[in-house]
Amino acid sequence: MHSKVAVVGVGQTTFTRSCGISIRELCFEAFREAIDDARNLSTEDIDGLIICSAPEYDKQRSPAGLIAEYLGLNPKPTFLAEAICASSSVGARIAWSFIRSGLHKIVAVIGFQKMSELTSAESQERMLRGGDIMWESPFGSMMPAYYAMFARAHMNEYGTTEEQLAKIKVKSGMYSMMNPKAMYQKETTVEKIMNSKIVASPLKVFDCCANADGASCIILASEEVAEKISDTPVWITGLGLASAPLSLASRKTVSSLSCAVEARKQAYKMAGLKARDVDVAEVHDCFTIAEIMAYEDLGFCKRGEGGKLIDNEETYIGGKIPVNVDGGLLSKGHPVGATGGSQIRTIVQQLRGEAGKTQVADAETGLVHNIGGIGLYGSIMIFSR
Amino acid sequence: MGFEKFGIMSYTKETKVEDFVKHLEDGRIMGTRCKKCGTIIFPPRADCAKCLSSNIEWTPLSGRGKLITHTTAHFAPAGFEAPYTLALAELEEGVRVFTRICKDDEKDKLKIGMYVQLVTKRLGDERITYELKKI
Numbered sequence: 440m441h442s443k444v445a446v447v448g449v450g451q452t453t454f455t456r457s458c459g460i461s462i463r464e465l466c467f468e469a470f471r472e473a474i475d476d477a478r479n480l481s482t483e484d485i486d487g488l489i490i491c492s493a494p495e496y497d498k499q500r501s502p503a504g505l506i507a508e509y510l511g512l513n514p515k516p517t518f519l520a521e522a523i524c525a526s527s528s529v530g531a532r533i534a535w536s537f538i539r540s541g542l543h544k545i546v547a548v549i550g551f552q553k554m555s556e557l558t559s560a561e562s563q564e565r566m567l568r569g570g571d572i573m574w575e576s577p578f579g580s581m582m583p584a585y586y587a588m589f590a591r592a593h594m595n596e597y598g599t600t601e602e603q604l605a606k607i608k609v610k611s612g613m614y615s616m617m618n619p620k621a622m623y624q625k626e627t628t629v630e631k632i633m634n635s636k637i638v639a640s641p642l643k644v645f646d647c648c649a650n651a652d653g654a655s656c657i658i659l660a661s662e663e664v665a666e667k668i669s670d671t672p673v674w675i676t677g678l679g680l681a682s683a684p685l686s687l688a689s690r691k692t693v694s695s696l697s698c699a700v701e702a703r704k705q706a707y708k709m710a711g712l713k714a715r716d717v718d719v720a721e722v723h724d725c726f727t728i729a730e731i732m733a734y735e736d737l738g739f740c741k742r743g744e745g746g747k748l749i750d751n752e753e754t755y756i757g758g759k760i761p762v763n764v765d766g767g768l769l770s771k772g773h774p775v776g777a778t779g780g781s782q783i784r785t786i787v788q789q790l791r792g793e794a795g796k797t798q799v800a801d802a803e804t805g806l807v808h809n810i811g812g813i814g815l816y817g818s819i820m821i822f823s824r
Numbered sequence: 825m826g827f828e829k830f831g832i833m834s835y836t837k838e839t840k841v842e843d844f845v846k847h848l849e850d851g852r853i854m855g856t857r858c859k860k861c862g863t864i865i866f867p868p869r870a871d872c873a874k875c876l877s878s879n880i881e882w883t884p885l886s887g888r889g890k891l892i893t894h895t896t897a898h899f900a901p902a903g904f905e906a907p908y909t910l911a912l913a914e915l916e917e918g919v920r921v922f923t924r925i926c927k928d929d930e931k932d933k934l935k936i937g938m939y940v941q942l943v944t945k946r947l948g949d950e951r952i953t954y955e956l957k958k959i
Contacts, residue, residue, distance in 0.1 A: 686922065
């Protein structure tokens with residue numbers, strides 16, 4: 440009882456525009472990599488499987504059952520966890536609780552999305568219904584429009600500029616090129632971003648992440664077994680999860696994500712640390728403005744100074760707090776259900792000192808900020824080696 | 825039935841507050857008010873989350889408010905025609921509304937904090953919506 444919980448294995452597929460394989464095969468690749476990543480682990484050691492996906496993209500009804508079968512995990516229990524883009528962080532939280540309760544010892548959390556399964560029009564229609572379908576979708580609301588409205592409010596309130604937004608994408612593109620699993624392998628410039636087509640003013644094409652196919656897998660284990668499985672277990676030391684109104688009209692603020700602020704308070708309190716103690720962070724940059732808001736919501740800078748933080752390159756490696764050094768959602772790609780697991784994988788590799796060219800020196804504490812939809816679910820997780 | 829007439833495209837037709845559309849057709853923009861705790865709710869709800877009462881009544885809104893944020897969409901989801909401007913405004917009553925800015929005002933420079941009026945708008949014979957106009 441009350442065992443500590445560690446991540447003992449991580450894996451992910453390369454994120455691509457169109458993977459050309461089935462979802463079961465996609466999940467298999469991520470799972471095998473996570474099993475191989477742990478020093479001493481095989482399929483039969485896994486005693487629970489949590490599948491994380493935004494089901495509106497899936498053709499297969501109840502994919503958890505199918506995936507458990509394909510991975511050879513029957514009769515181990517399995518089910519789906521859903522919180523849109525935060526699905527696999529929520530899956531990890533459930534796995535943590537399963538292990539802490541003593542009910543399970545080793546749980547695999549697989550997140551996946553094959554967004555290419557839908558046509559672009561179908562995908563947009565799904566995203567449209569991501570707003571309040573009674574009071575907001577009827578006007579043509581969509582993900583980029585909501586984040587554009589956050590951006591407009593942030594610019595008005597704090598003087599944040601379109602150039603500062605572009606600089607987020609420049610950083611993301613640069614680190615993405617050092618990540619062989621990232622979708623975009625292209626460097627970009629502020630000028631190119633500023634000249635890209637407007638999607639929803641002030642956001643342009645390059646301010647937005649793109650749909651992607653991919654899967655991630657993280658394996659969590661109890662303290663008693665973690666050190667037998669892995670030479671380098673990474674401990675989960677803080678967890679925060681919160682919600683905010685789905686409808687924009689019910690929110691008190693539109694230049695910050697209140698669910699992230701609330702989740703941050705919980706996670707920092709549980710881990711017993713402050714923003715300045717975090718050495719490396721993964722934040723949910725579904726749009727460039729989302730990363731700027733995350734800097735502030737996490738306390739990496741004062742409210743309104745997110746733009747200055749990127750101007751001063753403080754979120755690059757070597758800066759005050761390196762953020763999204765794997766390319767982030769903007770350039771690595773954002774296969775909705777897989778994203779949280781991919782972020783956790785990046786932080787685990789950083790804390791193990793296995794991040795290669797993007798290694799943040801002496802990283803001991805890492806943070807994952809994973810947001811569902813337009814900021815209705817906010818998950819913050821803190822990890823320590 | 826009845827709610828399917830609301831907005832540019834609707835996704836649901838049944839709700840306890842479908843009379844909202846009838847009021848809209850008569851030119852009134854109504855919120856609901858909880859008879860138990862007095863909370864004014866907009867968009868209208870049949871149930872009060874503050875005191876869990878479903879004893880509510882319709883209450884007219886002034887429609888006057890201030891612009892909080894906005895965006896012009898240059899790409900539209902299936903069924904919608906870009907460009908159009910979406911906005912969030914706070915009304916005098918302290919409630920917020922998410923809708924479109926009227927086409928005539930769209931070309932002008934919108935300023936956060938500017939005064940706006942929420943007005944009803946007919947869309948052909950069948951549909952009805954509300955939108956924000958500059959005052």
